[in-house]
Amino acid sequence: MAADPYLSVKALTKYIKKKFDVDPHLRDVYVKGELSNVKIHTSGHIYFTLKDDASRLPAVMFSANAKAVKFKPESGMTVLIRGDVNVYEASGQYQLYTQSMQSDGIGDYYLAFEQLKEKLAKEGLFNAAHKKAFPRFPKRIAVVTAPTGAAVRDICITLNRRYPLAHVVIYPTLVQGAQATQSIVQSIQAANQKDYDVLIVGRGGGSIEDLWSFNEEAVARAIYQSRIPIISAIGHETDTTIADFVSDLRAPTPTAAAELAVPSKAELLDRLLNYRSGMYRTTANAIAREKASLERLTTSFPLAYPDRLYRPFIERVERATESLRRETFQQFNYARERYKNLDKQLATRTPESRIRQSALELDALKKRIDQLAALAVRDNTQQLTSAMRTLDALSPLKIMDRGYSITYKDDKVIKSVEQVEAGDRLSISMKDGVLKTTVSERILTSEGERQDG
Known part of the structure; x- marks a missing residue:
């Protein structure tokens, strides 16, 4: 059976990487180009693309080498790079592994200086408002x-x-x-x-x-x-x-x-000497002015005749004293009269006088009460007598004196013959006693009819 001619992606990538590793022309290369897509990782690694008018080359600079770069790489900068080219197996692409980087056109130190200066200026570290004052001494x-x-x-x-x-x-x-x-x-x-x-x-x-x-x-x-x-x-x-x-x-x-x-110690000493000289001059001038002023005052008219200065004040004191005496006497008389009036008012308002006055008022009230009570008794007596006469006139007993009587059935007053039947027991109240009787018959007088019980 023939061997499988197909390679895995990993195997092919490893083969290509070994080719890059053994090629001496890729181990130490110097490349000039423009930075693009610069990304500085928190670890310090720098990832970027190096490009020119025709091509683009992925590149990386690890933190150990990046620390030696004086400036901050930014997109758009033209740089001179020394490094080696190799294959990144995970993505299967070749990239430039940067060992050193220099700016092209201006020095690295100058570029780093300008970048940091611009950064701190934007943060306000150079503002005059933050400058602290220095003590004089x-x-x-x-x-x-x-x-x-x-x-x-x-x-x-x-x-x-x-x-x-x-x-x-x-x-x-x-x-x-x-x-x-x-x-x-x-x-x-x-x-x-x-x-x-x-x-x-x-x-x-x-x-x-x-x-x-x-x-x-x-x-x-x-x-x-x-x-x-x-x-x-x-x-x-x-x-x-x-x-x-x-x-x-x-x-x-x-x-x-x-x-x-x-x-400066010498400048301070000169300044102190100048201050002292100025103080001497100022003091001498002030003494001369005050001395001349004193001489003018001692030879002036008021001081030559001092009694004329206080003469008007003596007269004012005399007038004021007389006015004070007069006002004091008037105030005393006014206070004395006021005291007398108050004493009289107080005499009329002592507890003894108030008691006597209240006793008189109490006697008058008692007399008034007695009069009103007698009048009320008389009026009530008259009313009672009149009521008794009226009651006596209306009393059934008075009517009984004329031969009338009141008939009861079961303790109820009988007002009509229709309320009784033959054989009912009745009580007849008369002037001097009560008769107990039985109804033998009932006679209706209104129609002349007779109905036996």
């Missing part, structure tokens, strides 16, 4: 720089010469090399843990590579977050770094930074 000054070299020496000599009252503390710091960025940040943060009035961050001159630590984003943010006002003194006057833009004040040299941080 600082007491404690911190210096972040290398412990040896011309920069620290110039700063210390200048501070001691201009303002020896300030206490200076040096924070030994790496200002160049791979560990310089971290060292600068740590020194700034350590100084912020203490009570300093001014912080100088600087170093001597050098190439852009030597000064590059002061162009790192970490250093810029440490300066921005400092609560102590910072003077940057990095390199020479022509050198400009990101740290200069973020700092509260930039000095062209370390010596100039020390001069900006403190006042």
Whole structure:
């Protein structure tokens, strides 16, 4: 049976990859092109496409190599790349594995500088509103720089010469090399843990590579977050770094930074001498003016005849005294008369007088009550007598006196013969007693009829 001529996709891809691996022309290639679809992963890997007018090439740069790139790769940049070409087996496509990347046309350092400068400017780290004010007479000054070299020496000599009252503390710091960025940040943060009035961050001159630590984003943010006002003194006057833009004040040299941080002892002394001379002149002029004024006053007419000054006041006092006496007498008389009136009113309102008055009123009320009671008794007696007469006139007993009687059947008054039958037992009430009788017959007088019981 013949062998199967078909290969798997994986086998074919591995074969192609081995071809790429053994080809020396693909191991170390230099390619120039334009970046497109740049994606920077959180891990630090950079994925992009390198293209020209005719072709496109997928590419990747792992984080270990990407850390050496000074600028931030962006779509549209023309770059010079060194790397190797190989096959990515998972997708079966070849791609460029980038080992180094340089910008084409401008330097890597300059491009990285401009990119970071633009980024921090958009965030507002360079705004003047964030710049902190410096004290006029600082007491404690911190210096972040290398412990040896011309920069620290110039700063210390200048501070001691201009303002020896300030206490200076040096924070030994790496200002160049791979560990310089971290060292600068740590020194700034350590100084912020203490009570300093001014912080100088600087170093001597050098190439852009030597000064590059002061162009790192970490250093810029440490300066921005400092609560102590910072003077940057990095390199020479022509050198400009990101740290200069973020700092509260930039000095062209370390010596100039020390001069900006403190006042001049000689200038302060000259100013004090000028102030003292001015005070002497001002005091002498004031004394001369007051002396001349005193002489004018002592020779003036009022002081030559002082009695004429207080004469009008004596007359005013006399008039006021007389007016006070008169007003006091009037007030006294008014108060005395008012007292008399109140005393009279009080006499009429004593408890004894009130009791007598109430007793008189009580007697009058008793008499009035007696009169009203007698009148009420008389009226009620008359009404009772009249009612009794009327009742007596209407009483059945009165009628009985004339020979009338009242007939009852079972304790009910009989008003008609129709209420009884023959043989009924009746009671007849008369004036002087009661008769018990039995009905033998009933006679109706209205129609002249007779009906036996």
